[in-house]
Amino acid sequence: MSQLAEHLAEQRVDEPVSAAWERLQPVFDGIAEKAAQRERARALDHDAVETLVAAGYTSLRVPTEYGGAGLSLSEFYPFVVELGAADSNLVQALRAHQLHVEMVLANPDQEYRDRWFRRIAAGEVVGNAVTEVNGVLGEHTTTVTVQPDGSWLLNGRKYYSTGSLYADWILVTAEVDGSVRGLAVRADAPGVRQVDDWDGFGQRLSASGTTVFENVVVDPAEVSRPGEGLSDHDAPNSLQALAQTVHLAALAGLVTGAEREFVRYVRQRRRTFSHAAAQVPSRDPQVLQVLGEVSAAAYGARAVFESLIRQFERVQAREITGEVTAAELAALDVATYQAQQVISQQSLWAINHAFSVGGATAVTEPLGLDRYWRNARVLAQHNPVIYRNRIIGDFLVNGTAPGPQYGVGNIS
Template structure:
């Protein structure tokens, strides 16, 4: 596969808009029938959008984080599952940017610009908490072997490389960029979530999998010093939820304008003239616009932290992103629920599949609890307490 090379932020946004029009066409059908989007992902990669965060020194556009978030939001609006699939691809590229050697960066960035896509094998289930890992990296001469089992491996089903979070013999974590066709890897399509149904977020098993030393990048040190790896991951989640919210809002507008009937007590001929419906849409619109504005603001503050990473700029970026995550969680769930309240019973018919917006939001917003976002935000402003350095703030 080959990919186009995008060179500017404006071009990235224009390409995203064009691609979104294409992806939107059958998104409800793909969700309803759980049709895995292999062809659509090929189109997505060929557009060049998977390479837009590659630094200019390595041939990429190095778009701003505000632009990256807008691109993800626009794709997620068209198809929430497809919007989520590259999240860990961009996350891995950020780990590579802050911790990779120049040789690793040159080689892996070149693969991405040529059309390769990265998945992930980061999380595990059955551990004491969401951050504990048991997948092991052991020495094999000058190289390594990996053994373990992962879950929530979004994108691994479609990837050419699977960045895998592993623990070495000293208990230090690394990210191994493992080729997906390496013997001993088994990618299992066992994701059964009621939302985000085609993300491929199932299991990956590693059975004595060989990995070359040059494909292993330090991971733990990215959180032992001020880097933007954590907030970069989180702004992408906020972008996905913002896209879901926008999709639910637009579908609600369309349905009420074209199909809904006014409540009899309104005395009106059109549902779109109902004053209580107008109030509800106004409330949704304000929160949606606030989420979109906070997402862009978070991207700008994150850009500043990438340009000058220190404890203060990282804390400011983490909090700005947490604010965007909090409001995007709320509006995505609210828009998905209010759609039915405003559109009426017809909107629940299976042929419309409008419940996918709420299902997608409910599943994706569980990635990490929004209640802890509010705690971190309040603690930062009231007590000058910096948030923890990890990918879940």
């Protein structure tokens, strides 16, 4: 069991949480063991996703009456951080699934909740196909048209289809009768074509490529009403902030995983340098200082994240009951942006700094230590941090609330 898991275990008294850790910690350890190998081969890990599903990861937030673990946000997110330490690609690949679970939890429609929670508890995974290349929020070339025989057909092309290659269901945004609506289609439906063509230098295995829909039959029951779900870009809510927390959990996990890997590297290393302060790196005070600084940064990233999630949990509880105010949601957005600044900067700095403990061997491909920096750098691009400090300052000085939604292609 990792030090993080041991620390969390000391705080756990709830049996479902303990049982979940007993099931999932070996899964996380197995995923971490082969992460570097998968990166080198660019091999999507369907087996890892299936193992996570079988161990209950994808249903940790699903209520117990449906067969899920029923964990609270603060109970659930340490699992996300630990998966991020093992392989951040899988956190991002399952991001759409995680966000969909939260949307189902917040939906008052009992039939909708029953339908989706039964699917998720049965092990079905959700991906997404929302963004179009060079698209603008609210403008979609992807459409659903009603045919003379009454069938509904989906046509279009999406990019950044995160996790869809692992998924059973794909959430799509499309124009339906003149308005942008959210809908769900089976990933294996005739006419659905998925391509692993994501070309980023990091998060290569997050299955974030192209999805093409060619005359895909859509069940009208799987289409949201106007203004609901993915198509709602006006009403204040916590969904956008929640989407950011998944990236922050992955970053906190990445710097934690890098800390562990570099500690292991130093313990095993025997070769030193002529100017070193000790005969072996594990006794070199300068090397040990670097590891201490990296560890402190990782601890700080996790502490900031845990504080944010506690605030999130309080606001979300009031949002579900309809008592939350716009001011509370704005403050949560700002807190998320503040956490983003700290966690992204600390993670990148610490991972980069960690390479100081080694020589040329630290940058060899078989070790694959570069994946920590590459993946952290790519995750820190979601979403551009340069705009967030201005928003924080405007909120503090002028009380200006962040926009309720944000997206690619336009100013909200």
